Amino acid sequence: FTTRIGSQKADEIRVFFAEGYFPPGVMVNTFSDYDDALTEIQLRGQIDEYGFYTTTTFADHVIIQVVIPSEVIKEELYFEITKLIHVDYEYLPEDFRNCFLDANCATANSFAGIDQLRRSTGRLLFPVGSLYYFCTGNQINDTRAKDWQPFLLTANHCFSSQTSAAGLEARFYYWSTSCNSGVVNPSHIIRNGANLIATNSQTDFTLVLMKQYSANYFLGWTTAAVAN
Numbered sequence: 342f343t344t345r346i347g348s349q350k351a352d353e354i355r356v357f358f359a360e361g362y363f364p365p366g367v368m369v370n371t372f373s374d375y376d377d378a379l380t381e382i383q384l385r386g387q388i389d390e391y392g393f394y395t396t397t398t399f400a401d402h403v404i405i406q407v408v409i410p411s412e413v414i415k416e417e418l419y420f421e422i423t424k425l426i427h428v429d430y431e432y433l434p435e436d437f438r439n440c441f442l443d444a445n446c447a448t449a450n451s452f453a454g455i456d457q458l459r460r461s462t463g464r465l466l467f468p469v470g471s472l473y474y475f476c477t478g479n480q481i482n483d484t485r486a487k488d489w490q491p492f493l494l495t496a497n498h499c500f501s502s503q504t505s506a507a508g509l510e511a512r513f514y515y516w517s518t519s520c521n522s523g524v525v526n527p528s529h530i531i532r533n534g535a536n537l538i539a540t541n542s543q544t545d546f547t548l549v550l551m552k553q554y555s556a557n558y559f560l561g562w563t564t565a566a567v568a569n
Contacts, residue, residue: 364418462556
């Protein structure tokens, strides 16, 4: 099964599978006419109650291919696509862009821990209601030695529900090729989906566990009081 979904002038697209069942052996692939090509490895078996957002396609269209082996052709396979996320960066205001500090510039590099900090940081994109937001968060260590579970800490004011966590997409190593080049590191990685662990509006935190291993650096943490 193959279908093509387009949205004019989009810089990025994601589609939402509201429900579905994919028998063992079935593969779901996403493509574009450019260099995008991905197997959505999480689309196996029954889609849970929160649905599934595909990984971003960097184009104004996405081609969805469902590969069905002959031995399972008679099994019950179904899915429903109910939403499209259309991302268009043209309309980001200039003053918003100016609030970014490039981690490759001298000002950032004056901080001794900048490399560890940027290697743990993810650019987060996620749905909230009918809208789509982005924020940042950082991978953090848990207390178990050499466990390396991909816990990610962000803010409650970014998102606070499992619905948003399920649609979370995190981009790691998402820095410029050089100071203020405006070109994103081509080796950045994308990780899709998370489970909400805890959140609190008073202390403004949200903790999730990513569904895929992510960056190669985890920040430390402490419960000690912050110095004055």
